[in-house]
Every structure is written in structure tokens, then in C-alpha cells.
Amino acid sequence: MSEGSRKTKGVHKGPRSQRVIESVFEATLAELAELGFAKLTIEGVAKAAGVSRTTIYRRWPSKSELVAAAMEPLLAPYAREIDSGSLVEDLLALMEILSENLGRPKARELIRVLNDPSLREVARSSADRAFAAFLRVFEHAQARGEIGPEEDVEMICHLTVYGLTYWAEHHGRFPGEAERLRLLRVVLAPLPGIELPQLA
Amino acid sequence: MSEGSRKTKGVHKGPRSQRVIESVFEATLAELAELGFAKLTIEGVAKAAGVSRTTIYRRWPSKSELVAAAMEPLLAPYAREIDSGSLVEDLLALMEILSENLGRPKARELIRVLNDPSLREVARSSADRAFAAFLRVFEHAQARGEIGPEEDVEMICHLTVYGLTYWAEHHGRFPGEAERLRLLRVVLAPLPGIELPQLA
Numbered sequence: 001m002s003e004g005s006r007k008t009k010g011v012h013k014g015p016r017s018q019r020v021i022e023s024v025f026e027a028t029l030a031e032l033a034e035l036g037f038a039k040l041t042i043e044g045v046a047k048a049a050g051v052s053r054t055t056i057y058r059r060w061p062s063k064s065e066l067v068a069a070a071m072e073p074l075l076a077p078y079a080r081e082i083d084s085g086s087l088v089e090d091l092l093a094l095m096e097i098l099s100e101n102l103g104r105p106k107a108r109e110l111i112r113v114l115n116d117p118s119l120r121e122v123a124r125s126s127a128d129r130a131f132a133a134f135l136r137v138f139e140h141a142q143a144r145g146e147i148g149p150e151e152d153v154e155m156i157c158h159l160t161v162y163g164l165t166y167w168a169e170h171h172g173r174f175p176g177e178a179e180r181l182r183l184l185r186v187v188l189a190p191l192p193g194i195e196l197p198q199l200a
Numbered sequence: 201m202s203e204g205s206r207k208t209k210g211v212h213k214g215p216r217s218q219r220v221i222e223s224v225f226e227a228t229l230a231e232l233a234e235l236g237f238a239k240l241t242i243e244g245v246a247k248a249a250g251v252s253r254t255t256i257y258r259r260w261p262s263k264s265e266l267v268a269a270a271m272e273p274l275l276a277p278y279a280r281e282i283d284s285g286s287l288v289e290d291l292l293a294l295m296e297i298l299s300e301n302l303g304r305p306k307a308r309e310l311i312r313v314l315n316d317p318s319l320r321e322v323a324r325s326s327a328d329r330a331f332a333a334f335l336r337v338f339e340h341a342q343a344r345g346e347i348g349p350e351e352d353v354e355m356i357c358h359l360t361v362y363g364l365t366y367w368a369e370h371h372g373r374f375p376g377e378a379e380r381l382r383l384l385r386v387v388l389a390p391l392p393g394i395e396l397p398q399l400a
Contacts (some may be wrong), residue, residue, distance in 0.1 A: 115312040127370055155382045162366040163359045170327055170358060182355045189389035 023049040024056060028070035033109035037116040042066065068122050074101050075126055078133035083140050087147065088184065088196060090137035091160070095180045098130060098164055102174040111165065131161055147191050159187050223249040224256060228270035233306035237316040242266065268322050274301050275326055278333035283340050287347065288384065288396060290337035291360070295380045298330060298364055302374040311365065331361055347391050359387050 027049035031040050040063055046053045060066035077097045082090050101107065114123040138153035147153075163183050167175040175183070181196060188194045227249035231240050240263055246253045260266035277297045282290050301307065314323040338353035347353075363383050367375040375383065381396060388394045 112312075112315040115315070131370060152382055152386065155379075155386050158367065158370060159359045159363045159383070159386055162362055162369070166362040166366060167358065169362070170331060179355075182352055183359070186352065186355050186359055186387055186390055190386055 020049075020051055020055065021059075024051060024066075025070040025073060028066055029104075029110060030106060032067060032070075032113055033106035036113045037063065037067070037118050040067075064118070064122065067119060068125075071122060071126055074104075075129050078129050080133075082133070082137055085144070087137060087141035087191075087194060088188070090140065091134070091184060091188075092180065094133055094137060095160070095164060095184075097133075098161070099175060099180065102165065102168070107174070108168055127161075131157060134161055147194065151191055156187050156190070160184075163187070220249075220251055220255065221259075224251060224266075225270040225273060228266055229304075229310060230306060232267060232270075232313055233309035236313045237263065237267070237318050240267075264318070264322065267319060268325075271322060271326055274304075275329050278329050282333070282337055285344070287337060287341035287391075287394060288388070290340065291334070291384060291388075292380065294333055294337060295360070295364060295384075297333075298361070299375060299380065302365065302368070307374065308368055327361075331357060334361055347394065351391055356387050356390070360384075363387070 024045065027045045028040075031045050031048055035044070042056050042063065043053055045066065046056050049056075056066065060069055077100075078094070080097075082093050084090055084093070104110070113119070114126070134157040135153065138147070138151075138157065141147045142149055142151070142153070160183065164175055164180070167179060167183075171179075185196055188196065224245060227245045228240075231245050231248055235244070242256050242263065243253055245266065246256050249256075256266065260269055277300075278294070280297075282293050284290055284293070304310070313319070314326070334357040335353065338347070338351075338357065341347045342349055342351070342353070360383065364375055364380070367373075367379060367383075371379075385396055388396065
């Protein structure tokens with residue numbers, strides 16, 4: 001089978017195909033941030049990514065599937081096994097993943113348009129996966145006795161995730177290392193014996 | 201001058217006029233939450249409020265002015281003098297004002313559509329006024345020596361306001377008294393000597 005005929009029959013798996021997928025995802029997130037979900041079109045994404053519409057439809061038959069797929073690379077890092085033996089180290093690692101996502105160009109617009117009712121499931125599942133990663137490092141800390149079983153880890157996680165995500169709403173820029181440490185200094189204050197590193 | 205002729209000449213000041221204003225504001229916020237700013241029309245608001253378009257245009261010549269005016273009753277309570285002599289009491293009073301706003305029907309939709317770029321100024325000024333009210337009670341507490349001058353009140357305020365506002369994003373409902381106390385238990389933990397009431 002020639003390269004040319006295979007192209008129309010199925011989904012490529014090679015490095016070229018990987019680059020195509022990446023540019024489609026980038027274009028999807030950029031178009032989504034720019035236009036919102038209602039005005040997003042597969043045609044527009046195809047144009048922005050420099051691929052044919054068929055290339056996109058073949059893999060993601062609907063806009064929702066395309067958006068969910070494009071979000072995946074942002075969410076995958078939360079599934080990483082993070083368990084350094086130190087709650088603070090684990091939290092700093094997770095906050096760095098979240099801050100990297102927040103620091104993307106158009107991240108604020110993306111947060112805004114993810115609130116579109118048509119994307120409720122995608123938004124909910126994204127938030128749940130980030131939140132679950134934070135909960136997990138607290139559970140590890142409880143399991144090894146670093147913090148007590150009675151601590152309000154749900155509230156601490158909530159304040160950490162949403163405090164970080166919406167820092168830019170009020171302060172105009174996403175949180176850097178200094179803000180992350182300031183945030184931890186507050187939310188970890190209820191936990192006896194947890195020490196924070198000094199800001200370099 | 202008869203009631204009828206006065207109606208077309210200027211802006212009423214009586215109790216009937218007050219009721220008209222209130223129903224226009226309610227209709228504006230409801231339409232805004234439902235449709236977003238782009239699809240909001242003065243005609244639609246007039247219809248929903250049961251008034252003529254002229255009644256609205258006469259007072260608020262643009263959609264932005266109408267929306268800003270309709271937000272005002274939600275924001276006015278933050279300007280109230282709140283200074284009971286106790287940081288915790290002051291914070292609970294402010295959190296109640298914020299929770300009342302958040303507990304309005306369609307509040308989540310309203311938070312979402314306020315992120316529309318066309319409403320950036322309205323959204324920013326709303327957030328600033330709520331935030332300033334929280335900052336003020338911390339400054340009172342510092343002035344009377346209840347908390348030290350070195351505490352990170354900006355971060356504590358940020359976590360309180362955004363933690364409360366976005367509680368429903370993850371938990372599906374706006375925070376009740378129990379969640380407000382849980383939130384304060386975390387964010388006030390860095391402050392030595394601050395005691396929280398037990399949940400009734």
C-alpha cells in the first residue's frame with residue numbers, strides 16, 4: 001500500500017502524524033480561547049493547523065470530542081505518580097504543573113470559555129482530574145502519618161486549586177513561585193509540623 | 201403636569217419608579233445570565249421587565265451602563281461600614297453578603313458571563329469592591345492589634361473571596377455556613393490567637 005493511498009484510509013501513527021495531532025490540538029485550544037465553543041468550527045481549526053478537514057473529522061467526529069482530546073495533554077501530567085515522601089514537595093510539583101497550564105498563552109480565555117454550558121462535561125472532568133491529583137498527595141501524606149487523618153484536606157485542596165487558578169483574575173498575571181509559596185504558607189498553616197522552604 | 205405627560209419627559213422618583221428600576225435590574229441580570237452580554241438586548245430586558253424600551257433608554261443609554269447599574273445593588277452592601285471589633289465577626293458578615301449574592305438564582309451563569317471581554321471593566325470593578333471590603337476588615341484588625349502587621353492579608357483575602365466564589369464550581373452548590381467556617385478555619389490558621397466559633 002502506497003503512502004498516498006493509506007492517507008485516505010485510516011489514521012497515521014508515525015512521527016509526522018504526531019506532529020499533525022499536536023498542531024491540531026494547539027489550533028483547537030487557540031481557536032477555542034479566541035472564539036468560544038459556539039463559534040469554533042472544524043473548518044477553522046483545520047485552516048489554523050494547516051491540515052484538511054478530513055484529517056480532523058476522521059479522528060474526532062464532533063467538536064466536543066476534538067476539544068476533549070485537545071485538553072488531554074494538559075491533563076495527562078496530573079495522572080503522573082507524584083510521591084516524593086514530602087507533602088510540600090509533592091504540592092510544589094503539582095502547583096508547577098497547574099501553573100504551566102495557567103501560563104499558556106490565552107489560558108485566561110480558555111478558562112473562561114470552558115465555562116460554556118456545552119463544555120460542562122469537559123470542564124468538570126478537567127477540574128476533577130486536577131483536584132484528584134491534589135487530594136492524592138494529601139492522602140499519601142495521611143497514609144505515612146505526615147498529617148493527621150482529621151485534617152480538612154478537601155478544603156485545603158479546594159483553596160489551593162482555585163486560589164491558584166483564579167489568582168490572575170484579581171492580580172492580572174498567573175502566580176509565580178513566590179505566590180505559590182505564599183499560598184501554601186496560608187493553606188498549610190492548619191497542619192502542625194509542616195515546614196515550608198524559604199523563597200530563594 | 202399630569203402623570204401621563206410627565207412619564208415621557210423625565211425620570212420618575214416615586215415608589216412606583218423604584219419598583220420599575222428593581223424589575224429592570226432583575227430582568228437585566230436574568231437575561232444576562234441566560235443569554236450572555238453579546239445577545240442581551242434592551243428590547244428583551246424591557247419585555248422581561250414589562251416596561252417600554254424608552255423607560256430603559258432614558259436612564260441607561262447603553263447595554264454596558266445598564267449592566268453596571270444592575271450590578272450596583274449586589275455591590276452596595278460591600279460599602280457598608282463593617283467594624284464589630286472582631287475580625288472573625290466582620291469576616292462572617294462579609295462572607296454572608298458574598299454568599300447571598302452567590303445564592304441568587306442563576307448566580308453561576310452570571311459569574312460566567314461577567315467574564316465576557318465586553319464586561320471586563322464591570323467585572324473588574326465588582327471584584328475590586330468585594331475584595332476591598334475584605335481587605336478593610338483585615339486592616340481594622342491590624343490597626344487595633346488583633347493581628348500583626350506582617351501577616352499576608354492579601355493572600356488570605358484572595359483565598360477567602362475566590363475560595364468562596366468558586367466553591368460551587370467543584371461542589372455543585374454555593375457554600376453554606378458550615379463551608380464558610382471550614383474555609384475560615386484554613387485561611388485564618390496562620391494568624392495566632394484568632395479563635396473561630398463552633399458550628400451550631
